Amino acid sequence: MTPALPVEPAAAVHPHAVHPAVDGEPFGVYIHIPFCRRRCDYCAFATWDDRAHLLAHYVAGVRREIDLAVASGLAPAASVFFGGGTPSLLSATQVATLLGGLPLVPGAEVTLECNPETIGPRELCGYRTAGVTRISLGAQSLIDHVLAALGRTHDARTVTRAATAVAESGFDSWSLDLIYGTVGESLDDWRRSLATALDLAPPHVSAYGLTVEAGTPLAHDPARHPDDDDQADKYLAAEQALMAAGLASYEISNWARPGHESRHNRCYWSQGDYRGFGCAAHSHQGGRRWWNVRTPERYLALLEDGASVVAAGEHLDAGLRRLEGLQLALRTAAGVPLGSLDDDGLEGLVERRQDRQVLTVAGRLLANEVALRLR
Numbered sequence: 001m002t003p004a005l006p007v008e009p010a011a012a013v014h015p016h017a018v019h020p021a022v023d024g025e026p027f028g029v030y031i032h033i034p035f036c037r038r039r040c041d042y043c044a045f046a047t048w049d050d051r052a053h054l055l056a057h058y059v060a061g062v063r064r065e066i067d068l069a070v071a072s073g074l075a076p077a078a079s080v081f082f083g084g085g086t087p088s089l090l091s092a093t094q095v096a097t098l099l100g101g102l103p104l105v106p107g108a109e110v111t112l113e114c115n116p117e118t119i120g121p122r123e124l125c126g127y128r129t130a131g132v133t134r135i136s137l138g139a140q141s142l143i144d145h146v147l148a149a150l151g152r153t154h155d156a157r158t159v160t161r162a163a164t165a166v167a168e169s170g171f172d173s174w175s176l177d178l179i180y181g182t183v184g185e186s187l188d189d190w191r192r193s194l195a196t197a198l199d200l201a202p203p204h205v206s207a208y209g210l211t212v213e214a215g216t217p218l219a220h221d222p223a224r225h226p227d228d229d230d231q232a233d234k235y236l237a238a239e240q241a242l243m244a245a246g247l248a249s250y251e252i253s254n255w256a257r258p259g260h261e262s263r264h265n266r267c268y269w270s271q272g273d274y275r276g277f278g279c280a281a282h283s284h285q286g287g288r289r290w291w292n293v294r295t296p297e298r299y300l301a302l303l304e305d306g307a308s309v310v311a312a313g314e315h316l317d318a319g320l321r322r323l324e325g326l327q328l329a330l331r332t333a334a335g336v337p338l339g340s341l342d343d344d345g346l347e348g349l350v351e352r353r354q355d356r357q358v359l360t361v362a363g364r365l366l367a368n369e370v371a372l373r374l375r
């Protein structure tokens with residue numbers, strides 16, 4: 001998901017904007033699936049655990065939104081990302097229905113986020129036949145008591161089973177997604193989680209520190225809030241274990257074997273254009289951003305009325321766009337062009353690589369502070 005954005009009047013944005021791709025620039029599509037079997041109490045995403053009855057109607061609605069965009073000249077996508085929510089609550093037929101409406105460039109990357117308890121060889125085979133090329137497996141941890149503390153419905157054995165099925169199902173690539181910093185997770189738990197995860201030989205790993213999102217049950221329970229120093233130790237443990245296993249950091253929270261970096265994420269990080277479909281989905285084209293209404297009910301009602309599903313949007317001026325581009329680039333292994341940072345006092349946090357400045361591992365721990373020095 002793209003980060004929350006400020007809001008301006010919906011009237012400023014055309015409901016079904018045309019998306020010509022700039023030649024050679026990546027263009028991505030995001031499809032939001034706002035359904036989960038159970039709500040995790042740290043999660044602030046636009047997702048619901050009591051609306052499974054809307055799923056079929058919702059898929060038809062998203063297909064309609066896609067068809068309208070295609071009729072307005074939607075460019076072929078180099079990457080598609082099914083995020084949520086729990087996209088693996090979709091059947092293979094529903095995934096095929098949505099993908100079937102999209103123009104894709106040959107060899108497009110098509111990622112589907114999966115929760116381990118929802119997939120087995122049969123589902124995975126169906127997704128692959130439907131056109132999915134990459135699985136992002138939301139393992140979160142390989143330690144049972146940590147998974148229980150996170151309120152997840154799966155255990156470590158289920159992750160192992162799902163990851164094995166993914167690896168054996170013939171996808172081009174896949175990612176194992178982890179969270180660190182849960183209350184009750186010791187540094188040793190985290191190291192064991194990483195080691196067990198790496199035994200599954202994922203070509204890509206995302207590891208995010210648990211964050212406290214306003215309005216979530218976790219936010220109201222300070223005793224379970226993560227500790228900064230503990231998270232820093234766990235980040236360093238992740239970097240060490242993943243590097244030793246041949247996965248290089250290409251963004252602060254993402255590691256991959258060569259050739260397995262997520263094309264879709266790279267589109268976001270390089271300020272590429274992307275179009276979001278579904279409720280709460282965000283879009284970006286050439287410095288203009290907009291986002292759809294948040295709830296599936298409202299989204300479906302607007303489609304039914306033939307009205308725009310766009311909630312609001314904003315235009316970024318050139319200065320803001322440039323600064324955001326640098327902030328995103330700073331988080332990646334490519335870093336920022338020399339001269340973009342006022343690097344007085346940043347010794348040990350950034351290093352020069354040819355004509356770029358790149359965060360060191362210590363700098364990645366303080367990336368937000370370093371970003372304040374961008375100019």
Ligand code: SF4
Binds near residue numbers: 036038084085
């Ligand atoms: S399964 Fe994922 S999207 Fe759903 S509530 Fe939990 S963290 Fe949020």
